[in-house]
Amino acid sequence: MSWFELDHTHDAGARCWVEGADGHESFPVQNLPLGLFSDGDSGPRVGVAIGGFVLDVAGLVDTGLLPDLDYLTYMVHERLNELLALGSLTRRALRHSLFALLTDRRHEAAVTPFLSPVVEVDLHLPCEVGDYTDFYAGIHHATKVGKLFRPDNPLLPNYRHVPIGYHGRASSVVLSGTPVKRPMGQLPGADGPRFGPTERLDLELELGVWIGPGNSLGCPVPIAEAAEHVAGFCLLNDWSARDVQAWEYQPLGPFLAKNFQTSVSPWILTPEALAPFRGPAFARGAEDPAPLPYLLDAEDQAHGGLRLELGVWLQTRAMREAGIPETRLSAGGTDALYWTVQQMVAHHTVGGCNLMPGDLFGTGTVSGEAAGTEGSLLELTEGGKRPLALPNGETRTFLQDGDRLRISATARREGFAAIGFGDCVGEIIA
Ligand code: MN
Numbered sequence: 538m539s540w541f542e543l544d545h546t547h548d549a550g551a552r553c554w555v556e557g558a559d560g561h562e563s564f565p566v567q568n569l570p571l572g573l574f575s576d577g578d579s580g581p582r583v584g585v586a587i588g589g590f591v592l593d594v595a596g597l598v599d600t601g602l603l604p605d606l607d608y609l610t611y612m613v614h615e616r617l618n619e620l621l622a623l624g625s626l627t628r629r630a631l632r633h634s635l636f637a638l639l640t641d642r643r644h645e646a647a648v649t650p651f652l653s654p655v656v657e658v659d660l661h662l663p664c665e666v667g668d669y670t671d672f673y674a675g676i677h678h679a680t681k682v683g684k685l686f687r688p689d690n691p692l693l694p695n696y697r698h699v700p701i702g703y704h705g706r707a708s709s710v711v712l713s714g715t716p717v718k719r720p721m722g723q724l725p726g727a728d729g730p731r732f733g734p735t736e737r738l739d740l741e742l743e744l745g746v747w748i749g750p751g752n753s754l755g756c757p758v759p760i761a762e763a764a765e766h767v768a769g770f771c772l773l774n775d776w777s778a779r780d781v782q783a784w785e786y787q788p789l790g791p792f793l794a795k796n797f798q799t800s801v802s803p804w805i806l807t808p809e810a811l812a813p814f815r816g817p818a819f820a821r822g823a824e825d826p827a828p829l830p831y832l833l834d835a836e837d838q839a840h841g842g843l844r845l846e847l848g849v850w851l852q853t854r855a856m857r858e859a860g861i862p863e864t865r866l867s868a869g870g871t872d873a874l875y876w877t878v879q880q881m882v883a884h885h886t887v888g889g890c891n892l893m894p895g896d897l898f899g900t901g902t903v904s905g906e907a908a909g910t911e912g913s914l915l916e917l918t919e920g921g922k923r924p925l926a927l928p929n930g931e932t933r934t935f936l937q938d939g940d941r942l943r944i945s946a947t948a949r950r951e952g953f954a955a956i957g958f959g960d961c962v963g964e965i966i967a
Contacts, residue, residue, distance in 0.1 A: 540764040541815040541840040546636045551952045556644045558588030563957030570804035573661040575661035583613040588688040593651040617663045621749040621768035622894035629936040658804040664706040664895030671899040676875035685920045691733040700876045700884045719961040722781035735778035738936040742912030742944045746775030746898035761835040763879035769805035772961035773899045802961040814948040816842045824825040841877035845946045854939025869910035938967045
């Protein structure tokens with residue numbers, strides 16, 4: 538089966554016996570995302586989100602309720618790297634087995650003991666992240682940010698030929714909900730740099746990509762096989778200190794401006810769950826060059842894109858204290874990604890670099906072309922020149938202490954059950 542094909546687990550009419558799962562805004566039975574959780578005395582183990590519950594997959598395996606998957610017993614504890622390394626056949630088998638258990642009421646009594654309300658468990662970073670790479674595939678983001686720095690030459694000439702990225706810092710990738718400590722750093726000034734807390738703390742709304750099977754050093758992944766190396770997707774916020782970035786980024790790119798913290802959402806949405814929401818790769822204009830052959834594949838061009846609705850939400854401390862709900866700053870979509878995830882995998886490895894199971898990619902900030910679809914405050918406020926007005930009369934250029942920022946993604950298509958990514962949140966602290 539290819540990575541974008543549909544089967545009975547995508548049927549919008551499927552009914553799940555778990556209370557509240559049918560029609561759940563993020564986690565109906567058509568989603569079944571993977572995560573790592575713990576409760577009380579036992580250590581982290583693999584779970585699947587279903588409605589407002591976590592299903593203890595490790596527990597199901599241990600008690601023989603997933604007989605065809607008993608080899609997972611050795612792989613589903615402490616971290617998901619080993620499970621992701623098994624690739625799409627195992628992932629699909631697990632999805633199909635869980636779907637069968639959760640849609641057949643005859644299994645309710647046996648499976649119910651393995652369900653816990655998600656609010657009663659601790660969620661963990663799903664993988665031990667060995668390496669983290671951040672791309673720059675949001676072409677409208679690249680253009681708008683480029684315009685702020687280089688009004689005459691916004692998009693550098695290499696952009697449409699080569700997927701741009703930088704090697705990020707894996708040690709500071711954290712789970713959604715971890716507070717974001719405002720970083721100190723060198724801030725540019727007219728009389729030279731000064732040292733202090735960043736005054737231009739920003740978000741970057743990105744899709745995260747979890748790598749499954751790796752490749753050996755010196756053995757590039759061909760574009761036609763790249764999808765097999767992608768285990769799933771999450772939300773990723775690449776928090777950025779814009780003043781630090783402006784001063785340090787030349788000539789080697791981002792460094793301390795982005796290595797203080799990167800937040801990811803807890804659930805890994807599998808390629809199988811997202812199959813109905815595939816679409817063509819970015820529609821290149823007549824003036825755009827064709828991708829070089831190692832980045833070009835007919836299947837990837839036809840199905841390699843993802844169609845997700847994205848959002849950025851803010852609640853300031855004053856709003857929270859006044860009981861004012863979060864307000865939406867932006868509403869965009871992943872159709873703004875110039876490169877597909879498969880092209881990122883092919884490019885990352887083409888020189889021989891080896892990817893490892895549990896490695897993490899960021900797509901780069903996803904911003905639309907229109908106003909109100911931007912994935913960063915840098916763009917929303919035009920570099921801090923146009924403050925945003927909030928519902929309680931406050932304004933924002935960049936993030937202030939006490940601000941609670943949330944990014945969201947939903948996959949929606951006529952005739953299919955909508956599925957969501959869950960939250961990726963962070964509150965700014967001094
Ligand atoms: Mn980024």
